[in-house]
Amino acid sequence: MTELEAITQVCQNARQASFSLASMSRATKDAALRTIADALVADTAIIVAANAADVERATNDGTSDALIDRLTLNPERLKAIADALRDVAELPDPIGEVLRGYTLPNGLQIRQVRVPLGVVGMIYEARPNVTVDAAGLCLKSGNAALLRGSSSAYDTNVALVAVMQDGLEAAGLPRNAIQLVPGTSHDSVKHLMAARGLVDVLIPRGGAGLIKSVVEGSIVPVIETGVGNCHVYVDAAADIDKAINIIVNSKTQRVSVCNAAETLLVHADIAQEFLPKALAALKEKGVTIHGDEAIKPYCTAAGIEFAPVTQEDWFAEFYSLDLAAGIVNSVEEAIDHIRRYTSGHTEAIVSDSASAIQTFVSNVDSAAVMINASTRFTDGGEFGFGAEIGISTQKLHARGPMGLAELTSTKFIVTGDGHIRG
Amino acid sequence: MTELEAITQVCQNARQASFSLASMSRATKDAALRTIADALVADTAIIVAANAADVERATNDGTSDALIDRLTLNPERLKAIADALRDVAELPDPIGEVLRGYTLPNGLQIRQVRVPLGVVGMIYEARPNVTVDAAGLCLKSGNAALLRGSSSAYDTNVALVAVMQDGLEAAGLPRNAIQLVPGTSHDSVKHLMAARGLVDVLIPRGGAGLIKSVVEGSIVPVIETGVGNCHVYVDAAADIDKAINIIVNSKTQRVSVCNAAETLLVHADIAQEFLPKALAALKEKGVTIHGDEAIKPYCTAAGIEFAPVTQEDWFAEFYSLDLAAGIVNSVEEAIDHIRRYTSGHTEAIVSDSASAIQTFVSNVDSAAVMINASTRFTDGGEFGFGAEIGISTQKLHARGPMGLAELTSTKFIVTGDGHIRG
Numbered sequence: 001m002t003e004l005e006a007i008t009q010v011c012q013n014a015r016q017a018s019f020s021l022a023s024m025s026r027a028t029k030d031a032a033l034r035t036i037a038d039a040l041v042a043d044t045a046i047i048v049a050a051n052a053a054d055v056e057r058a059t060n061d062g063t064s065d066a067l068i069d070r071l072t073l074n075p076e077r078l079k080a081i082a083d084a085l086r087d088v089a090e091l092p093d094p095i096g097e098v099l100r101g102y103t104l105p106n107g108l109q110i111r112q113v114r115v116p117l118g119v120v121g122m123i124y125e126a127r128p129n130v131t132v133d134a135a136g137l138c139l140k141s142g143n144a145a146l147l148r149g150s151s152s153a154y155d156t157n158v159a160l161v162a163v164m165q166d167g168l169e170a171a172g173l174p175r176n177a178i179q180l181v182p183g184t185s186h187d188s189v190k191h192l193m194a195a196r197g198l199v200d201v202l203i204p205r206g207g208a209g210l211i212k213s214v215v216e217g218s219i220v221p222v223i224e225t226g227v228g229n230c231h232v233y234v235d236a237a238a239d240i241d242k243a244i245n246i247i248v249n250s251k252t253q254r255v256s257v258c259n260a261a262e263t264l265l266v267h268a269d270i271a272q273e274f275l276p277k278a279l280a281a282l283k284e285k286g287v288t289i290h291g292d293e294a295i296k297p298y299c300t301a302a303g304i305e306f307a308p309v310t311q312e313d314w315f316a317e318f319y320s321l322d323l324a325a326g327i328v329n330s331v332e333e334a335i336d337h338i339r340r341y342t343s344g345h346t347e348a349i350v351s352d353s354a355s356a357i358q359t360f361v362s363n364v365d366s367a368a369v370m371i372n373a374s375t376r377f378t379d380g381g382e383f384g385f386g387a388e389i390g391i392s393t394q395k396l397h398a399r400g401p402m403g404l405a406e407l408t409s410t411k412f413i414v415t416g417d418g419h420i421r422g
Numbered sequence: 423m424t425e426l427e428a429i430t431q432v433c434q435n436a437r438q439a440s441f442s443l444a445s446m447s448r449a450t451k452d453a454a455l456r457t458i459a460d461a462l463v464a465d466t467a468i469i470v471a472a473n474a475a476d477v478e479r480a481t482n483d484g485t486s487d488a489l490i491d492r493l494t495l496n497p498e499r500l501k502a503i504a505d506a507l508r509d510v511a512e513l514p515d516p517i518g519e520v521l522r523g524y525t526l527p528n529g530l531q532i533r534q535v536r537v538p539l540g541v542v543g544m545i546y547e548a549r550p551n552v553t554v555d556a557a558g559l560c561l562k563s564g565n566a567a568l569l570r571g572s573s574s575a576y577d578t579n580v581a582l583v584a585v586m587q588d589g590l591e592a593a594g595l596p597r598n599a600i601q602l603v604p605g606t607s608h609d610s611v612k613h614l615m616a617a618r619g620l621v622d623v624l625i626p627r628g629g630a631g632l633i634k635s636v637v638e639g640s641i642v643p644v645i646e647t648g649v650g651n652c653h654v655y656v657d658a659a660a661d662i663d664k665a666i667n668i669i670v671n672s673k674t675q676r677v678s679v680c681n682a683a684e685t686l687l688v689h690a691d692i693a694q695e696f697l698p699k700a701l702a703a704l705k706e707k708g709v710t711i712h713g714d715e716a717i718k719p720y721c722t723a724a725g726i727e728f729a730p731v732t733q734e735d736w737f738a739e740f741y742s743l744d745l746a747a748g749i750v751n752s753v754e755e756a757i758d759h760i761r762r763y764t765s766g767h768t769e770a771i772v773s774d775s776a777s778a779i780q781t782f783v784s785n786v787d788s789a790a791v792m793i794n795a796s797t798r799f800t801d802g803g804e805f806g807f808g809a810e811i812g813i814s815t816q817k818l819h820a821r822g823p824m825g826l827a828e829l830t831s832t833k834f835i836v837t838g839d840g841h842i843r844g
Binding site: 118245339361378382 | 441444445524526530532534537539540618622623637638641643644645661663664667668670671672675761783784785787788789790791792793794795796798799800804805806816817818819821822823831832833834835836837838839840841842843
């Protein structure tokens, strides 16, 4: 069997499994999630051994310690992954929810009801916890999952999926509800991106390069996730202490995530008061400023690392302690800057001016707009969704953190009594 | 300026216009819709003259009478188009609607609010009423419209858009809120499909070939519309008279539309009672049956036109008085058939059996499922949406008839008081 044939087979198996998942009761799905969680813990030794092979290969390839850490599974991490599945079992089932329901003058009863998407393909990088998290969310929402992890985690993913499939079978569900896409070549991604009609949606999770290649190469519909060039705008009417806390938290609380801030814009009227304290606090965290001419003297005075800002910096998602920064003369100027450079993830305004807030919120078109809060809150867990499959930065279907509801479609069910059109 | 440069310019103009449309009040948008409606009527002579040029060219090219009819505008039709714009002005504004709103334990207030998509591109065929309908729905939902009609209607579309732009200007809105994509070459569609980042969504409306080429060629997100291979399943427990009315209405009330039925599946247990009467009624309407072996003797007995059904017939959207037909032994067999051949638009069951209906509704995964009603009801107007931009047959974003709400996205607005993540 060629790789293309193998992947087509996997897609057809997923479609077949999706038929029985679509009408499965919540109790059945939740029982399967708990059975899988038990199986993952029971088979810890097998999974950790498979993971050790991936880790050894990565170490021999000279992979960085940070990436090795993201790749590594140990019994504690595996237990946490299993517990997350049990948490998903506790969440309400999105399937069957009636979103609209009404009766027309002619007596036709119309209901719009949530149904699964069908077959969901995930394309993602190193972290093996995504393999289980994504499979669990797909199962709960009645979707068959096709998982295409990175080649560096291949042995781990093979082991995790085998254990999950055993769990499915033990719970009386089709094994093909969760499948690993065979092969680790780039072609296997290409075949998946061409499987329109067999795969209902692809969700890429990872770096900007991966996401761009899937978005541009796929004829299967794609949900674009995660690239975050997030801005914090400190308005003339900002509370200084809140503004300092928010930029420090947004930039430094965790730098390697999409909802970390990458750009600071400061209103000229508050620069003199705000910047010395803010830059001191950022310096303490080890931040480097990529600044414009107006902010340079403040950086020099504060003794913080400084580099002249470039066009690339304004567009950059640094994933590091680097921060682009500039001074603007109005909220409108901040909005213009954000429109030009944002990736559409999250932007924050710090202000006590109702009119400045209103202007900012109405004119900044990103998945999330924070008013006097850290950009780091754009997250399914923080928003109370209970789970997150990714953060959409596109406008179609889902925008912002995606939970179970965002893994569904709808259908209209129309009940008549012999109704025909006149 | 090359065609690519011209189209890029048009897209950038649309993006710029979308910024002011996004925060425009309902009153302003409705006033503009009414001003445009008045302008279309006032400029009837100009528009009809431009249309006459298109009609003459089409006639010289040997275009069929049916297509000429769809292309032709006269004062009555133009008045109806203008009235439809006034109807759109009466509809509620979808923008600003709060879809979810709650306060987290930490005090963060979260609201998910409807916002425009931004720039909507329509790619469509002959009918010039789509030019005005689509522009009106985009304007009402705060989106800038990029219109790419067929070359056969180019002069008409140039005239319609010029009049609408004058109306926009008279109402104080940017002319670029509604623009025609320049050029009639196939390349102009290609440039539009490549304008990711400038265009937020493309909606193709027309034949299957057009839709397929946009779906497969575009890196701008696409909403797939309209191909309808709709099925009517007559269950063993069907009311015979209702079933006859429904299949006749679904097939023959209007044959050239996506919600017309293309396949009839009859349960074997009711075939003997149902088929003689149903085939007589279909024969009276001039229907030709493309039937399987089991249905053939009934067709012979009824004297209705008959051809052996092919694989292509089962997949076909005939757009004519042709109907594929077969006999099945159970509701499950009907479901299997539909899963294999459907385009996912609309399927109907005629039955008085609650369990058969339940099985059918749970297992048929199409945009609309009709219970004892004609497939012809899948329509934005019939569903009470007040307007329709198309019927989506995909699962992402919108499924089924699309009204104003389906031309929107959402954003999260999160209000804190200096909140940071711990």
